[in-house]
Amino acid sequence: MTAIGPTLETERLILRPPCAEDFAPWCAFMADEDAARHIGGLQTPSVVWRALCSVAGAWTISGFSMFSVVEKATGDWVGRLGPWYPEGWPGTEVGWGIVRDRWGKGYATEGAIAATDWAFDHFDWHEVVHTIDPANTASAAVAKRLGSTILRQAAMPAPYEHLTVDVWGQSRDQWMAARAAR
Numbered sequence: 001m002t003a004i005g006p007t008l009e010t011e012r013l014i015l016r017p018p019c020a021e022d023f024a025p026w027c028a029f030m031a032d033e034d035a036a037r038h039i040g041g042l043q044t045p046s047v048v049w050r051a052l053c054s055v056a057g058a059w060t061i062s063g064f065s066m067f068s069v070v071e072k073a074t075g076d077w078v079g080r081l082g083p084w085y086p087e088g089w090p091g092t093e094v095g096w097g098i099v100r101d102r103w104g105k106g107y108a109t110e111g112a113i114a115a116t117d118w119a120f121d122h123f124d125w126h127e128v129v130h131t132i133d134p135a136n137t138a139s140a141a142v143a144k145r146l147g148s149t150i151l152r153q154a155a156m157p158a159p160y161e162h163l164t165v166d167v168w169g170q171s172r173d174q175w176m177a178a179r180a181a182r
Contacts, residue, residue, distance in 0.1 A: 015067035025077035082115040088157030091129035129169035143168035
């Protein structure tokens with residue numbers, strides 16, 4: 001099978017486009033109430049299948065999408081993160097979701113830095129945002145570590161139009177200045 005997008009590597013992670021082998025661990029991820037709470041809630045395997053296909057299909061339609069996150073040390077699928085901008089979304093996002101047993105290891109931050117660098121290097125994005133439920137203090141902490149601040153609040157598109165999120169983010173110029181200092 002031909003890859004539908006790039007593979008990025010960080011010190012501890014491999015970020016690659018999703019594939020069929022990700023289905024089972026993605027199902028387990030979305031069956032974990034704590035892990036799924038702020039990213040759409042619990043999902044059945046049939047809903048996870050549609051989400052996996054949507055993320056994979058966005059690579060073809062948009063030229064970018066979320067990556068599957070693979071831990072180098074184990075080869076385990078440990079989440080999904082990366083660029084995301086479906087119709088009606090509140091901005092050009094780099095988002096993340098990591099399996100619960102890998103929380104606290106800095107994987108969301110490490111992967112989001114690589115994905116944001118890649119997005120700004122390949123697309124004419126003027127800002128990067130992170131749509132975060134105000135109750136999701138862990139993701140807000142990741143956004144802060146990335147150098148983002150709350151820019152605005154926004155309603156999510158259907159089928160999540162009942163949710164209002166904090167839109168964290170920063171401009172391309174802010175990101176590039178911080179990147180030069182890293």
